[in-house]
Amino acid sequence: MADAATQADADEQASLARLVSTSGERLPNAELDPWVAELDAAAIAELYQDMAVIRRLDAEGTALQRQGEIGLWPPLLGQEASQIGSARALRGDDFVFATYRDMGVAWARGVRPSDLNRVWRGATASGWNPYEVNMAPLQVIIGAQTLHATGYALGIQNDGADAVALTYLGDGASSQGDVNEALIFAASYQAPVVFFCQNNHWAISEPVGLQAHRPIADRAPGFGIPSMRVDGNDVLAVLAATRLAVERARTGGGPSFIEAVTYRMGPHTTADDPRKYRDPADLEIWAPRDPLARIEALLRGLGAFTREFEQQVADAADTAAAAVRAETIAIAQPAAHELFEHIYAEPHSGLARQRAEYLRYLAQFEEPTESGQPSTDGGAR
Known part of the structure; x- marks a missing residue:
């Protein structure tokens, strides 16, 4: 069984579109290369810093929950590339409909992390004005946001605008009726919406293989929606794939479906103990595929990961974490x-x-x- 699982993992990894190997080598890909051709070392360094900052903020969120300052926290450890790569592919007038785990997407859209914590602290139903950052409040109801995104995209289409809606979902949500209804409507009306599935291998305690005996991306063509599977731990591949899909939607080509194959390194939420259902050997397999480590290796190869840059990133992460802690603790409880x-x-x-x-x-x-x-x-x- 172990050998079969190892082979299945190897086959999956070989099937994924990627631009950066786990060792930091830049890989050619005829379909994706044109979409990131302008990225120089400085631009890649900005993506790295984004990922490092949200990893630090994620750790701070867990600490705040453990200390009783917020009620719950859904960690994103391991999914930084999926969130930053996809969110940085968008224009300011595009609109995002995310899940409860997408703090990195919110960061990229300009949401203050402490505004996320207004909800987790139980002080409000939404921590920000969606129209100030073009991002809806985080959705806890599994899959519901895909219908909201499709409806918004139909509104864009009706207005004759060229903005795009992008919605996030997990592998577990792909079995929800809401998601399938959204795919049907999007395909029927060729709505300008991108479905971005972060396949982190776990729907709480159920492995993805239980509900998906074929890649999740294979479902979308059945609705008439083109799809792609990318290495969700490769921020350049994610950025390129999302840019491609967004441009298709923006120019009248209709919806797209992206499956970003990644791994949830931590618990489902701080209320979960993954040791009860997950083989520790899985973490050993996925640790070398760390999204930050591979971009650090790429930047070192380009001579851009200097001590000065490393300190800059550490300072930015610490500053953001200190701010979110202070601001979260200062959030007053409403009457x-x-x-x-x-x-x-x-x-x-x-x-x-x-x-x-x-x-x-x-x-x-x-x-x-x-x-x-x-x-x-x-x-x-």
């Missing part, structure tokens, strides 16, 4: 009554009744005020 204030655009009598009942319930647990009566605002949650 209980605020839970009811942003549900409907106009006042609603039924909601007002629920609000009053909830505040009366909370008042049972509060200390009386100086007047001898409980507080009327329900206090902070």
Whole structure:
């Protein structure tokens, strides 16, 4: 069984489109090369710094959760290249519909990491204005964002604009009805949307092989959507593949599906213990494929990974982490009554009744005020 699994992994790796080997060697690829032809060492270094910063922020998110400052954190360790490479392929007027794990995408779109933590701290339903960064709030309902993206893309099409919608999903979400409905609508109307599947091999505790006996990318052509499988740990390949798909959508070529094959090195969330279901040998296989290590090796070969650059990256990562920690801890908890204030655009009598009942319930647990009566605002949650 072990030999069969090893061979299957080798076959999968051999089938993936890539531009940088695990040892940092630049590889030729006739289809992808034109899409990153302008990238020099400085541009590749910027991609590396992006990945290093979000890795540091990811570690800070886990630490904040362990220290009780936020309620949950979904680590992205191992998926940095998939997120940065795809997000950096977009224009400012393109619109992103992401999953709960896509903090790196949010970073690339200009979302402050602490704004992500407003949700994980339970202080708000959305930490930012979607129209300021052209990125919807992170979606926790599995696969729902693909329908939102397709609908938005149809709106772009109706407006006669040339923007593109890009939506992220995991390998597990590919089995959701919402995702399949989105693919059908996108194909039927040739909507300008790109489906970007981060196949990290695990749908919580279920391996991808349980639901996909063929590559996930093979499903899209059945809907009439062109697809590609890329090495999701190769930031240059991801960038090139996404640029190709985005340009197809932008110029009237309809939707595309990208399967970025990567690996979730950490737990599903901080509430998960992958040691209960995952073979530690898998981590030993994937560790040498680290997305940062291969770009570091590439940059060293180009003479661009200097001590000065290394220090610059470390300083940028530490500065970002210190900022997100300070800002997260400073997030105030809203008063209980605020839970009811942003549900409907106009006042609603039924909601007002629920609000009053909830505040009366909370008042049972509060200390009386100086007047001898409980507080009327329900206090902070």
